[in-house]
Amino acid sequence: MSEESTHGFATRAIHAGQEPDAATGAVVPPIYAVSTFKQDGVGGLRGGYEYSRSANPTRTALEECLASIERGVRGLAFASGLAATDTLLRTVCAPGDHVIIPGDAYGGTYRLFARVHAKWGLEYTPVPLGDLDAVRAAIRPTTKLIWCETPTNPLLGIADIAALAEIAHGAGAKLAVDNTFASPYLQTPLELGADIVMHSTTKYLGGHSDVVGGALVVSDAALGDELAYHQNAIGGVAGPFDSWLVLRGIKTLAVRMEKHCSNAAAVVDLLTSHRNVTHVFYPGLPDHPGHDVAAKQMRGFGGMVSFRVVGGESDALAVCERAKLFTLGESLGGVESLIEHPGRMTHASVAGSELEVPSDLVRLSVGIEDVDDLLADLRRALG
Ligand SMILES: *Cc1c(COP(=O)(O)O)cnc(C)c1O
Secondary structure, three states: HHHHHHHHHHHHHHHHHOOOOOOOOOOOOOOOOOEEEOOOOOOOOOOOOOOOOOOOOOHHHHHHHHHHHHOOOOEEEEHHHHHHHHHHHHHHHOOOOOEEOOOOOHHHHHHHHHHHHHHOOOOOEEEOOOHHHHHHHHOOOOOEEEEEEOOOOOOOOOHHHHHHHHHHHOOOEEEEOOOOOOOEEEEEEHHHHEEEEEOOOOOOOOOOOOOEEEEEEEHHHHHHHHHHHHHHHHHHHHHHHHHHHHHHHHHHHHHHHHHHHHHHHHHHHHOOOOOEEEEEEEEOOOOOHHHHHHHHHOOOOOEEEEEEOOOHHHHHHHHHHHOOOOOOOOOOOOOEEEEEEEOOOOOHHHHHOOOOOOOOOEEEEEOOOOHHHHHHHHHHHOO
């Protein structure tokens, strides 16, 4: 084991892949805003760099850091989470293959399966992943991949990563986990047997709502090479400035996640006792489906909270519009708190499908502001 791999999470987040610059001593990796690199004679590459779609030093720093914080051997950075997912699907699946996806997958992921890859002959079955018998029953001889999100967006459904890995491997398939909601600070799927971790780095890893990006991390070097080949061949790579922003965000992930978790716990306390709230979805609640699995495989319950309000869709929309400090907007995982109506916003693309979400549902991304200010804003918004 290298010295680095024995370091704690925060140390790896701040240092992995980020040795001070050899030429200048710069303590953070510079933004290599460059497309091509001088060769010292044909094929004489300095440090392996040739053209920035294939590799760029700022992106390399991020990719090494991603691998370290997810406990993998290879990280790859993409222009968005969906670009990462698309590259993964085109690497491990072919027309006629089958994928199991969560019954409440992220809307954009579902759309990628249903409207894009289905056209090219990739078959998929939405299954509630909390029900392992249903997962086993959905396996086909052609199943190549189980796509798992845990916790899910927006209902915070929990899936047992170790159990799904066993089912996938027993069927000769791979398990991919979208780890966006938990972040590697709270959950490391590769250590639980998953083959691939995917991130929308737009969310907690970036952490400041100022960049769109994606990532894949794997524990098998050969799979890493195949993914890297497709990353370059397809071309949806993260640019140097975006890579730098994500790398900068990751440095504070540990302290941010602690505060996201404690603020969310206080928000959940308020919501569970509020007369205008009929149901709260949060993996930290003892009666939340999958709570025991979440407590086993996560190191905290995260900053995402959803709830249903008395009075149906119109009241849910009114709560979203009355909130002030909780900014009305899509996305999640930034330092600022956000509120949204999944049915009309993030999950509008699954309306009418088997993944439709309740119309009285409100989703919060609890930020790291002062908790009393957040609670006061929510109390006012709830009326
Ligand atoms: C945002 C998100 C994605 C998609 O990522 P982009 O960076 O927007 O492409 C995928 N999965 C989850 C859980 C997300 O929240």
